[in-house]
Each structure stands twice: as C-alpha cells, then as structure tokens.
Ligand SMILES: Cc1cc2nc3c(=O)[nH]c(=O)nc-3n(C[C@H](O)[C@H](O)[C@H](O)COP(=O)(O)O)c2cc1C
C-alpha cells in the first residue's frame with residue numbers, strides 16, 4: 230500500500246484520541262478490514278504489446294474536468310489534523326487537479342473553504358432541523374458547490390470501539406459548529422434519523438444542485454435513489470464506520486453498476502489505497518473513486534502540500550498501473566481487465 234509510512238508518521242504526530250478517531254471503524258472493525266482485502270482479491274489481466282508511452286488519466290465528471298478519477302471523500306473536523314484545517318485540504322486538492330467533497334461537519338466555514346477550492350461538492354447531513362439543512366445547502370450553492378452529496382448511511386453515528394464518540398475529541402465549539410450558524414449547543418447538531426428518499430428531490434429543489442447519494446450498498450436502493458432524482462451514486466460503507474459486518478464496497482459495486490445501466494455515474498470509496506485499486510474499481514464499472522483516510526494523513530503531516538502529494542502519488546501510481554496493464558486511457562478500461570474469481 231502506498232500510504233503505510235505516511236500513516237505511521239501521522240500516528241506519531243497526532244494525539245492518540247485523534248488518530249483513533251480518524252483510523253477507526255465501528256464494531257469489530259470487520260468491514261474496515263474487508264474493504265482493503267476485497268480490492269486485493271480482484272486479480273488483474275494485463276494486456277501486452279500496446280503502446281503505453283503516454284497514459285492519460287484525466288476524466289470528466291458531472292461537468293468538472295479532473296486530473297484523475299480520484300476525488301477527496303468528505304471527512305469531518307480537519308482542524309484535528311492541521312491548524313489550517315479544510316482551507317489546506319481545499320488548496321492541496323485544487324493544486325492536484327482533484328475535486329473536494331466538503332463535509333457538513335467541516336471545522337471551517339463553507340465560504341472560507343470555497344475561496345481556497347477548485348471544483349467542490351458539498352456533503353449533506355440532514356439535521357433534525359430541516360430549516361437548518363436548507364440554509365446550509367443554499368449557502369453551499371451560493372458559495373459555488375457544483376453538487377450535493379447526501380450521506381444516507383448515518384441515521385445515527387456508528388459506535389466505535391476505539392473512541393467513546395466525538396465528545397472526547399479536542400475540538401472547540403467554534404470548530405465543532407463552524408457551519409451551523411446560530412446553534413449554540415452540540416446536541417442540536419445531530420443528524421435526523423428520519424431521512425428518506427424524499428429528501429433527495431427536496432435537497433435538489435432547495436439548492437438548485439444535482440444530488441448524489443453516498444452510502445448505497447444494494448441495487449434496489451440504488452434504483453430507488455435514481456427514481457427520486459439522484460444524479461449519481463456513491464457505493465460506500467462509510468469506510469467501515471457505520472454498520473459493521475456490511476459488505477465491502479468492491480463486493481457491492483457490481484450489482485449496483487449492473488442495475489443502474491449507465492443512467493447515472495456510480496462512484497465508490499473504502500479502502501482504495503493504490504493505482505491497482507483504482508483500476509479494479511473502474512474495471513467493475515465505477516466512474517471514479519474517493520479517498521478518505523490517506524488525505525487526513527497527508528493533511529496531518531504536511532498541510533496543503535501533504536494533501537497535494539497524497540493525491541499526486543495516487544495519480545502517478547494509477548498512470549503506472551494502467552501502463553503495466555496495457556491501457557493508455559481510462560476509456561479503455563473494461564471488465565475484461567479482471568480475472569474470474571478463484572475457486573474458494
Ligand atoms: C475521520 C472520518 C470522518 C468522516 N466524516 C465523514 C463525513 O463527515 N461525512 C461523510 O459522508 N463521510 C464521512 N466519512 C466517510 C468518508 O467519506 C469515506 O466514506 C471513507 O472514509 C472512505 O474510506 P477510506 O477512508 O478507507 O478511504 C468519514 C471518514 C473518516 C475516516
């Protein structure tokens with residue numbers, strides 16, 4: 230994996246409670262472990278004798294041109310990793326030619342992050358107060374977000390073995406509530422457990438933006454999201470932080486790609502740690518992947534430059550992998566790149 234040494238450096242630098250919050254998963258952490266293992270199970274079938282003297286990793290996604298099919302996943306509270314927090318993440322992501330999905334739980338204000346960002350989408354937690362949610366997505370739209378990402382897998386926050394919840398984190402109220410104007414108490418900032426498919430079109434109407442749904446692991450849910458107006462899907466189990474025992478995203482992706490038949494882009498995250506994993510995801514039909522924890526390790530160890538380096542390393546490794554697989558551009562990647570599963 231590309232990021233083991235970087236993770237070790239971040240572990241040395243961060244307070245234990247913060248490292249555990251970033252690195253941990255819910256329950257027994259079985260889904261967390263399976264996310265990486267499931268990518269590794271997929272074996273590649275390289276082509277030979279193709280001219281791979283130049284490899285193009287650029288891609289277009291919902292109107293944004295990106296240097297590679299790797300986006301930054303939404304993660305909360307970047308002030309825990311670096312004093313410049315999401316401002317640094319936004320800058321590093323922009324410099325790498327990637328796209329930032331900004332968490333609702335950012336520790337800097339949307340408008341301030343936007344002024345440092347290239348293309349960005351806004352991740353939405355629907356709060357118990359729907360008026361607060363509406364105000365938030367309208368602010369995001371006004372600040373230049375190009376899409377919303379509705380996180381669907383977090384009606385309640387998964388219980389982590391390593392942490393006793395975010396109350397143990399060294400976060401000021403100002404950082405905790407950066408985006409939630411007018412809220413004076415953390416308890417008011419809880420997610421709504423009664424979010425449904427109807428919220429997809431509501432968010433789109435309130436903001437005027439396309440909505441992607443993140444956290445989908447089943448074909449029937451994927452189709453229901455499209456029926457309710459979703460413009461894209463993100464196959465995700467929240468990096469193994471919500472329902473432990475949920476299937477790995479590499480195992481969920483094929484049924485969703487097959488059911489949705491190119492009607493909307495399908496993205497995936499969870500345990501993507503190399504160019505090989507990026508190629509595997511694309512071969513299963515994903516349009517792009519999102520990277521979670523490695524970006525936090527880059528931020529913790531090097532601020533904006535660290536984030537940029539994490540993304541550039543993966544872009545370079547993706548280009549190298551494509552070349553070794555005999556592919557000179559992303560549109561040449563198809564299911565034939567994967568070998569049939571080995572008999573158990
Ligand atoms: C520390 C941390 C905070 C996260 N915060 C959010 C969040 O605010 N919103 C969200 O939709 N997903 C959140 N996620 C999930 C990520 O968007 C993503 O699904 C996951 O981290 C991808 O897996 P990876 O870390 O293995 O790359 C968080 C993940 C981590 C590790």
Ligand SMILES: CC(C)CC(=O)C(=O)O
Pocket residue numbers: 305334383386395467470
């Ligand atoms: C504040 C949390 C809900 C952020 C999150 O999604 C996570 O820690 O996984």
